Amino acid sequence: MSERPPEPISDLGFARVDHDREARNGVPEVVFGEGKRAEQISAIASRLLARHQRALVTRVDETQAETVLRDHPEGHYDPISRLLWWGQAPQQLPGSAAVICAGTSDLPVAEEAAQTLEWLGVHAPRLNDVGVAGIDRLLAHREALTRADVLIVVAGMEGALPSVVTGLVNSPVIAVPTSVGYGASLQGLTALLGMLSACATGMSVVNIDNGFGAAWQAAGILRL
Amino acid sequence: MSERPPEPISDLGFARVDHDREARNGVPEVVFGEGKRAEQISAIASRLLARHQRALVTRVDETQAETVLRDHPEGHYDPISRLLWWGQAPQQLPGSAAVICAGTSDLPVAEEAAQTLEWLGVHAPRLNDVGVAGIDRLLAHREALTRADVLIVVAGMEGALPSVVTGLVNSPVIAVPTSVGYGASLQGLTALLGMLSACATGMSVVNIDNGFGAAWQAAGILRL
Amino acid sequence: MSERPPEPISDLGFARVDHDREARNGVPEVVFGEGKRAEQISAIASRLLARHQRALVTRVDETQAETVLRDHPEGHYDPISRLLWWGQAPQQLPGSAAVICAGTSDLPVAEEAAQTLEWLGVHAPRLNDVGVAGIDRLLAHREALTRADVLIVVAGMEGALPSVVTGLVNSPVIAVPTSVGYGASLQGLTALLGMLSACATGMSVVNIDNGFGAAWQAAGILRL
Amino acid sequence: MSERPPEPISDLGFARVDHDREARNGVPEVVFGEGKRAEQISAIASRLLARHQRALVTRVDETQAETVLRDHPEGHYDPISRLLWWGQAPQQLPGSAAVICAGTSDLPVAEEAAQTLEWLGVHAPRLNDVGVAGIDRLLAHREALTRADVLIVVAGMEGALPSVVTGLVNSPVIAVPTSVGYGASLQGLTALLGMLSACATGMSVVNIDNGFGAAWQAAGILRL
Amino acid sequence: MSERPPEPISDLGFARVDHDREARNGVPEVVFGEGKRAEQISAIASRLLARHQRALVTRVDETQAETVLRDHPEGHYDPISRLLWWGQAPQQLPGSAAVICAGTSDLPVAEEAAQTLEWLGVHAPRLNDVGVAGIDRLLAHREALTRADVLIVVAGMEGALPSVVTGLVNSPVIAVPTSVGYGASLQGLTALLGMLSACATGMSVVNIDNGFGAAWQAAGILRL
Amino acid sequence: MSERPPEPISDLGFARVDHDREARNGVPEVVFGEGKRAEQISAIASRLLARHQRALVTRVDETQAETVLRDHPEGHYDPISRLLWWGQAPQQLPGSAAVICAGTSDLPVAEEAAQTLEWLGVHAPRLNDVGVAGIDRLLAHREALTRADVLIVVAGMEGALPSVVTGLVNSPVIAVPTSVGYGASLQGLTALLGMLSACATGMSVVNIDNGFGAAWQAAGILRL
Amino acid sequence: MSERPPEPISDLGFARVDHDREARNGVPEVVFGEGKRAEQISAIASRLLARHQRALVTRVDETQAETVLRDHPEGHYDPISRLLWWGQAPQQLPGSAAVICAGTSDLPVAEEAAQTLEWLGVHAPRLNDVGVAGIDRLLAHREALTRADVLIVVAGMEGALPSVVTGLVNSPVIAVPTSVGYGASLQGLTALLGMLSACATGMSVVNIDNGFGAAWQAAGILRL
Amino acid sequence: MSERPPEPISDLGFARVDHDREARNGVPEVVFGEGKRAEQISAIASRLLARHQRALVTRVDETQAETVLRDHPEGHYDPISRLLWWGQAPQQLPGSAAVICAGTSDLPVAEEAAQTLEWLGVHAPRLNDVGVAGIDRLLAHREALTRADVLIVVAGMEGALPSVVTGLVNSPVIAVPTSVGYGASLQGLTALLGMLSACATGMSVVNIDNGFGAAWQAAGILRL
Ligand SMILES: Nc1ncnc2c1ncn2[C@@H]1O[C@H](COP(=O)(O)O)[C@@H](O)[C@H]1O
Ligand SMILES: Nc1ncnc2c1ncn2[C@@H]1O[C@H](COP(=O)(O)O)[C@@H](O)[C@H]1O
């Protein structure tokens, strides 16, 4: 007697967990933690872990994390990247995605990108605090930059680093503006608009502070 | 007696043509036509053609094109995409980059992307006028969408098409907002901000009306 | 001896309660709770309950609710929708207004709409977490969508869901942008502008997070 | 031998005419004229007229209209509303949608709404130049306002008229901001934001200058 | 032996108290409390009281007020208007300035205006909660409005009340936008821009929440 | 047999001329010329002249003026202020309203104010090109400034002049920002926002380039 | 009998020429040409030339220039920089101010700076088209950069060049954003905000396209 | 045996301390304290003090300062300017940079500038609370203003002070907008845009609240 295929969607009332996404994308749905109550995250995680044996939640604060980990203690939480995760990619993807950031204050976003990459099975070497105001710090790593298959470049304030990096390499660059700065930085809008206006070709841009989205895009490119 | 290597840069006074870019990126520098006088474009094209036997100028209006083509008659000009070009990529890249657009008015930007791809040696199938207000027009092509290696999705007004397409495919999507619309469309800013805020993961964004930049990014991905 | 008609307005000094509104609109004035002190809400509620035997207050936080309910304990408070109410519509309106929301984080706004509808005597079936990034979740309910007489569609981030829904149905759609999202979402402005720019015809828009206003408009349409 | 059903979509390459929309919505697709070349409009109109015997094009300037009418001379063009149309609704809808405008300069948008309503088979009485700076002009028509089943209220500058009208009636109001004004009017954004922030309940809003969209929504309400 | 005239300015290092202003303007300098430490306010008040026997401080929170009143206990503090003052105008000005507000939440700004007027010696009758959504509440007071010599009209959200009032009266109107509202209200910017764009002539505008500035302007007009 | 009173409103279909305004405000309705066709202006002027023997139209360009003056040749047109008028105030108002402007490029707005004042019967001395970058040019006229009963201060770019003038005088100041400037001037928004944020008390603000509105407000103050 | 000193100000009615400025600043007043009629410029130039024997007018278009030069034929006009000038600085200032620009389209602004410097007596070496997308073009001139006493750095689009240059030198940098770019460049606002947010210290910023202002500031620094 | 030169960069993983900057700029790298954890600041300070015997950290709150000073007790912290520093400039620079501020609430920014100047070895006389609303307070110090070699002018709200000061002096002015104000002040954006639009020549602008950057620029000018 034939078995029923598992339901493509778990309807929890307040959420509809899309199990098909693993089939379509190779990775299960990722949960956006901000604005969700800890019990909601916990319930969604239950469904994801039961079906896929791994899960990732982004933008989780320490209080949420603690509550959810009480229900699912085998997970990991990093307070810098604010990621909460269980399990790993079943296999490592070929190539590497370098994560480069302009200043120390951009680290949380850079780490969100780098740790998401690692959860997706991508090698993610870091290069931190190489902003354009001291260009020699960047140029000292010129060769390493050209070795990466994809580059994620994270910067706040005026957001100039991706333009310079894109001009130095041949591989695709994904730029991530951050909300670091004050006054005319407009909570990251200035860096965002600057990256979109960049005269360098070969880069595209994701939302302010969206290290997660950049990592996902980079993994998608490496999976080709 | 040994030959001197060719100069890496042609200094024209008003411009510095970067010949090294072909070595670094595999493609010679592309000229941004807007705000340049026809004679300036002509002089830069002379240097590029002499050294690389091909050249591309973007955002060229019909008057500029006519003057430049008088000096370099072996070129091609398309008034829809506003591209002016000489020569082609020496060889075809593997894979394909689909160019999808939401409405008829988005065609100039979609064609800028598609013709740039072809000049770069990339196969670029089109799917026009499949905006989300009549979703069945898009769903009828679901299979074709999943076959593409990279997708460039062009939309104005609310710019919702890339979110939907990204949810249907596994390949990287590059979203291009256009300045089509009126009132609350804010000359393309609304579509731009919407694409950056999209809940779909696996897409990144380029500047408003920047079909060229999307094509360049797509070719860079296929070149990996 | 003939009776004096009741005063059309109760003047409380800090507020002028408009009792005529029930005659004009069929429903008594609704109180905007934000920025009012609990005692002010209580005093207004007293007048409304004395005259109309029902009342609704929106945007009430838990502290305000507790204080007001101490004076008027026969009321109900829902911390998700932040609504506080007494009584119900004297009779049920014909037809139904479906409330559809894009993500779990949009639930508070969707519930503000749905519970306001119910207080107004309107049947309000819900469909939650059917955002466009996984379009099949929405399409699975295509028939249910076409059955609704009016649709309230709630979405944050890029706010694309109302465009898609409007294209699937023939009934009027009222779109509600939410402040869910970060960075380029601009606290809901991006979703708002996107909905106003939508290429789908047959929808209109209310303020960011204004589930209440959408419900009122929907009830007004069903009352025709 | 059985006949093949007509194609649901006409693919013209640059456009995909959605013939199904008449089945779904009772009205064939309307063409957005702005940014289309006259020949494109003509080709789309050919397909629409062949299948549905009526068509409407919005935002058409006099030069476009002249060229298109040479191919399809049985149409009508109004230079105030900038509408171009052929045929009419097969039957009149019950009820009426009043079109009220604040100033003489708002007339083009008000007429776009009113003539679209008439093309859709809706009775559309007008009330012009009744802005709030001389409130008695409006109050003189209070009774007529309450008689309308739906009201479309058009205003530029500070856009206060819809708030006042909504407070006077019980029927649904659709507010249309216009780009009339200067300086702080911000090309209609101020009126738009004001209408969305209105303290009056029972109104919803469409895009700046979008008389067409308001009419469509009003007709959809009357069709219920 | 002749006496030295008093110094026109008291230099406190962190502040320069302008004693001449009473001679020039008839009223001593008023202190902006926001962003000053309580001791700074106290020190400035000392100088003002010593020389002029009266003083006014605006935008004072309850903690600041308590500390300052410990040093200068003969003052008054109102937590609604956030004004702190000592003494009164030496004589009453002729005429009256009516203070009209649209909603209960606008009261703090309206009271800042009304109490400043009273401190300046101006009769300030109030009319509260007469927003345009229930226009009859306003029209019931039409005669009282025309009796006022100057009108200060306070409104948040869409800020439509001043346009309507200006159309009803012949006296100058000073409009005060408030930060009351949410979403599209943009913290009062929408009301501000709307008032500036108003089609009614005979009104001018002050900053968001600036009840104090409106009162000062009104008193200046009455002093003519 | 008693005579019928004249109609309070002339309904021209496209406009409703408010004749009562002269009774209410002492001055007939003024016509906003921008966006009206010359024939519309002519028809409105006919009604105004027949009833009130004077009329004013603002923001009229030279082509409109020529056409209208052909129908009503007894009028005057000034191409600097863009005002078109017939007749004058029946009597001179007491006092004076000084019109002060910062730079030569602000003259059109200053003249719109000054000539409107004169049409309203107000004495309007001018002081031109006294911007704050050369403060001695202003201070040389300090005494004249204090003599004026009301001051209209016109400035573009950073709009600092009204703050300085308000600090020098005791009379009410009406500030008019202009659209003069480039880049960060944002078409007058910067001057507008600066004037609203001014630390000087005793001034209020009208819309960008609205010399007419400032004059009206000044006349209303003098009429008290 | 003693001679009267020359008037410090020439009052032309529409303008007040500030002759004292040469005494105060060492240079006579410069005329802002935009928005002035050619005859006004001519009249101002007459006064300046009579008293100071030199004059500079900025932002002059070709039609204005032609008319003015007919009256004062000994002047010079450059259509790139849009400067019109007569005479020169009486002596050369010590040191040099390098003018560096990112792209060919920024040339008009760079030339406005460089030619203003020359008119002020400053040596102004140029370095054109060295934008950050090809950083080696800039680094090739590293030594020349460090030799300049002041640097004016002109860039549009994302405006990243000044950050990089400031990091390479020890001398003060004045950054000039230009309106070059499209879409997210927002007519130069993005470059402006980026420069203000720059993480490099040792630079300050002037208005969009304000090459003149940067030159003036640079000359002031060299004059110390 | 020859000694190895010290490393130009200390790589701390989360930060890359640029020791070369002292050689290039004469001053070691300054640390931006905002968004860094106290331990990170401490670690960076350790490296700076070991190599350069002085260090400066900006935007430090009291909690951070306390922790860092526990590790490095020989430093100084000022809670007004929020600066934390060790050591001083090895020698005094010639000349002086006056720091002028408009109001008492601007003091923190003015002190950030003045104390940074002193740490850099620059004489920094202050002139506080001389805003343009009482221009005589400023004019009383006219001579002192002209004596300064560079002027830093700090102002919030409408930010008019730098325009006036620049018109009074011949030396370079650096304008610093502050976030002081409310409503239309837009957190300092209005002052920023006003300063950039100023009609006075001879001034340039730094970011909102960036007293540090202004001081650095001033010192760079004095070092010439
Ligand atoms: N930090 C993030 N930024 C943007 N999108 C995210 C983020 N985290 C998760 N997502 C996406 O948000 C969607 C889930 O939203 P939700 O259903 O509210 O959990 C999924 O499509 C995720 O891929
Ligand atoms: N003036 C208008 N404003 C907004 N949408 C419109 C307007 N005119 C037509 N449309 C809609 O635009 C779509 C057609 O766009 P297109 O395919 O570019 O002709 C249809 O869905 C129409 O209902």
Ligand SMILES: Nc1ncnc2c1ncn2[C@@H]1O[C@H](COP(=O)(O)O)[C@@H](O)[C@H]1O
């Ligand atoms: N330049 C102007 N700026 C603002 N309002 C004006 C202007 N000119 C006339 N108005 C006002 O606009 C209204 C007339 O508008 P309309 O009915 O369109 O002619 C009257 O209330 C006038 O007082």
Ligand SMILES: Nc1ncnc2c1ncn2[C@@H]1O[C@H](COP(=O)(O)O)[C@@H](O)[C@H]1O
């Ligand atoms: N308050 C400030 N505003 C702007 N830039 C600063 C400030 N304080 C320090 N910096 C600069 O920021 C850079 C150091 O940033 P970080 O590496 O994150 O410490 C150095 O180039 C400093 O000159």
Ligand SMILES: [Mg+2]
């Ligand atoms: Mg660093």
Ligand SMILES: [Mg+2]
């Ligand atoms: Mg279409």
Ligand SMILES: [Mg+2]
């Ligand atoms: Mg979800």
Ligand SMILES: [Mg+2]
């Ligand atoms: Mg009118």
Ligand SMILES: [Mg+2]
């Ligand atoms: Mg109320």
Ligand SMILES: [Mg+2]
């Ligand atoms: Mg001048």
Ligand SMILES: [Mg+2]
């Ligand atoms: Mg170039």
Ligand SMILES: [Mg+2]
């Ligand atoms: Mg003060």
